[in-house]
Amino acid sequence: MSALAWLLPGLPGVTGVLLVLAGGLRRGGTGHGAGLGRDGHGGTRPAGTGHVRTGQGAGREETGHVRTGHGAGHGRSGRGGGAGGLAGRAAPVGAVAVAAATLVLAVLAAFTRPASSVPLFAGLRAGVEVDGLSAVLVVTVSAVALAVLVFSAGDTRELSAENTRGPSTGGTRELPAGGTGEAGRARCRFFGLMLLFTAAMLVTVTAVDLALLLMGWEVMGAMSYALIGFLWRDDARVRSAGIAFVTTRAGDAGLYVAAGCALAGTGSLELAGLAAGARPWHDLVAAGIVVAALGKSAQLPLSFWLSHAMAGPSPVSALLHSATMVAAGAYLLLRAQPLLAVTGWAAQAAAWAGALTALLLGAVALAQRDLKQLLAASTCAQLGFMVLAAGTGALAGGTAHLVAHAAVKSLLFLGAGAWLAALGTKDLRELRGAARRHRLVGVTFGVGALALGGVPPLSLWVTKESILSVVAERSPALYLLSLVAALLAAAYSAKAVTAVWRPRDPWTRDDSERRGTGRVGRLEGLPLPVLALAAATLGVVGLPPVFEAWRRLLGAGGEPGPGGDGLLATGITAIAVTVAVPLAVRRRAPEAPPLLRDWLGLERVAVALVWRPVMALARSLARFDDRVLDGVVRSVPRAGTAAARLARGRAEAGVDGLVRDVGTVTARLAGLARRPQTGQVHTYFAQAAVGLLLLAVVVALAR
């Protein structure tokens, strides 16, 4: 069964690479272009990155290969727009089929629990294994990816047509905007990147050692860069993508250090053995892992990148905010929970970071005016609960929350994306009445939002309580914080659901951001009810017998599971807040503090404290390099030249003179030399004394 372990990420990974390559084929149809097509395959292959590795030796990939290779092959023989066009049409079908196959493989892997490893470095093996936690994750990741890809297959505008439009800021349009060909290639690229993104997450959640985990982890970051900046003509989006990548990589640096420290402490990179290392190594490993996870999961103080991640197309947000990317940080902490517990302080740090993020980013979410920004901040806040769970040892509760949140958040982002595509806006005031115009989206979005708010009997109500019941045992202060955070969750969810379900009013406006299509496609609508069903019912995990089985599946310790009193209390509060918010809003919504609307000003702080000083340092070092360091080097030949000039100008011209002078000088010296020869003893004596004195001084100095 070991092949299955590699095949699982390998299938989407290899297909993704091929789709990206097909998307890279250029439009030229002449002989020149044909040659390019042939070589283009070798050329852009490296974009595939870590996934081909995981697919090595796996036979079944050939299905994906053939299927997508088909579109690419035709694309190559076709001319101009046809190349991208055909591949563009084939790409969504192929990607959805591969995602479906991946889901089947994931379920298969969840039952058969395959494991395999290959040598990577001397004495260090890289392995993948599907254990209980990984089984849950691979199924979640594959299922959400499938839902998002089905939605994307229906969303034709945002991915392709939009991309060929010039930058929203206007500017010159002399560059060829491209027709269907460019749009088709863009679709190929999009679906390829999404599959690679998924594959990277699958590697991350099945890796058994830090090296392979870091590979999946970083490739995922790079794919998020490519997807956030997918509409690359827009400078602001590319900048956002860069901020997201660099910020998360700042966290990733922690994993490099953690890997080195694990090597020093245990002589191995295996995740399972991390807790065994001696002090100070396991402390350093834990610190590196916590930093990396906080960065990836957009926890305080690195939350701001997630606001920028909104620059990507809506399906990207739906995947990035639910089962991949941000979820990876929470997963890593849940996986490393034994290590955190051994160090003590790392568990505390994670718990506090999580709780504070849940609280503060909850407040940020409540202050947003833009639906996607509200959802983004709520992602940080909800991930805060998972990080809190990892810090307090609520492994089963945290994992349940991760799964349920993945369903909820992908549903909400797809809903927001559907409206953005149809109505051309994501401003909460302008969206008023949106739910009534598109009922399917409205109802499913409503279910998701109420679940997000923790309203009974929906899923997050139960899973959150299964975390809080553990927190309550550990620390009253943390429990209090998380209760307030839960209250805020109910409030921001109610704000979102109220905004879209309120009847139209003068504020309602369409097409303020872009021209909407006015309709929600059938494929776009397809995954919404399924996700809504999951969002509504995943709470069954809280039933005592189910929770018991869940705990065994994950190998978690004695967690109490959601308690009756707690459920009652948080449930009633959530309902009360959900009812109160629309009433409050109806009267006049209070203006939110700018600090909260601006994500606590975290980005400005990071720019002021890190980016500007680094840039200033870079510029001054560059000047130092040019002027001082290079100046010294330049001055050497300059000094040489100057010396030469001196020799030529003064000495050479005077060489003759010198020779002439020698005679005169000698004669004069002779005259001088004659003067002491007075023949008088006292002058000789005086001369000897001066000479001796000089000699003594020289000897004394020389010593």
Next chain:
Amino acid sequence: MLTVVIFLPLVVAGGLAVVPGLGDRVVVGVWIAASAADLLLTAVMWLGYGGGIGYEARARWIPSLGAGYHVGVDGLSLPLIAMTALLFLVCAVYSSGRTERVRQYAALFLALQTVCTGLFAALDLLLFFVFFDLSIVGMYFVIVGWGHGDRARSALRFFLYTFLGSLALLLGFIGLYLGGGARTFDMVDLTRDPPFADAQGVSGLVLLAVGVGLAIKTPTVPFHTWLPPAHTDAPAAGSAVLAGVMLKMGAYGLARIAMPMLPGAWQRHAWAVVVVGVVSVLYGALVALAQENVKRLVAYTSINHMGYVVLALGAAGLTAGDVQARRLAVSGAVTQMVSHGLITGALFLITGVLWDRARSYDLGRFGGIAAVAPVLTGLTAVAAFASLGLPGLSGFIAEFQILAGVVGVGLPGSVIAGVLSVCGILITAALLLRMLHRVFLGGPGELTPRVLDVRPRELAAIAPLLALSAAVGVAPRWLLDLVEPAAAAIVSLVSR
């Protein structure tokens, strides 16, 4: 066989120089064929290599001085020889469209190929030195003959500076000759019985001379200032060879000569080497971040990347630390030499495409090239991510081994050095994405309409480098199986 690999290009170069009346197309064809044959022979050598010193060949040369023609390959030199052969082949393919004094250009590059291959194969200090100096001479003519901008000045600066370095190196080699009991320049003998076993002070001075000579070539901060102007004014293929192959000569010399022959001195001064490595990593990355010229930017990232190699080699001398981690670091250093050759070679050829189209390297005058040259953009994106160490490409395999190895040595100082160097990969990420954004993405720039997409010969030159980088990144064992025994040998030699 090794001798054939070394001198085949030179023989062909001689032929090109003397046979009259060859057309440009014929010259280019012969050039590519000779380089391809050399690469093929190297591949055969790789497949047939069985461990230890392979393909050893000896001949009398200057017996009175104890110097001979002695060549051979091992896990340290063979990957570099293969990388050299590939890089010269792709440079030939890339340059096949040149029209300006093609015959001399081809002959010069072929001769340079012999020099570079010979240096990596040399097992005699004098032979090494001769190739070392000839490489400087050859590159001088490449820059001054086919460069652009202020090429005469840059070439002269390059020549004088690196020639000065080679004089320091010669001084060191003479020291090694005098210090050894056997009075020989043979590397194998000197490695077996390291000179100055009981003269700490003198061995330190000899290490200083050898170290400075090689540090100039590598280059490490503060001996790097010849590099940016040389690169900026060199033709693209010249830059690719200079950065891809010739920078490796310095680091290779450290691993081949300084570490095994002066193990005691290397151990005593290992911390100094580590510091030089860390400073090069951070300084190179920071200065690159502030560049407004694409080619200078890539040149400074070379200083950063070679800094990791120096760091790892320094960490290998920390004998108080964990031996497995030190082997990992050295294996990473050798991987980095190969990986950097591939990636930087590709990046310099890409900047050559930009120069060819727009006669400019100015970051601010480009933008949105993806619209007019999608394939070039794709290649650049892959090369940039490879350079910033993305997993799945060779840079990660190299840098992960180095960073994990250096931290894993397990001394407080090495952990600090590792943490500081990790900052380097972060700055590199920022600066390469910034370059990608300003040149290739976003709105169109002033010169963007002039940028046509890659021509077939350009693609055929750049793509194999990146494909090989991916091959190392995805399945590194084929390379590491060769490198790891050599790395272990270096660590045990330097630990004596």
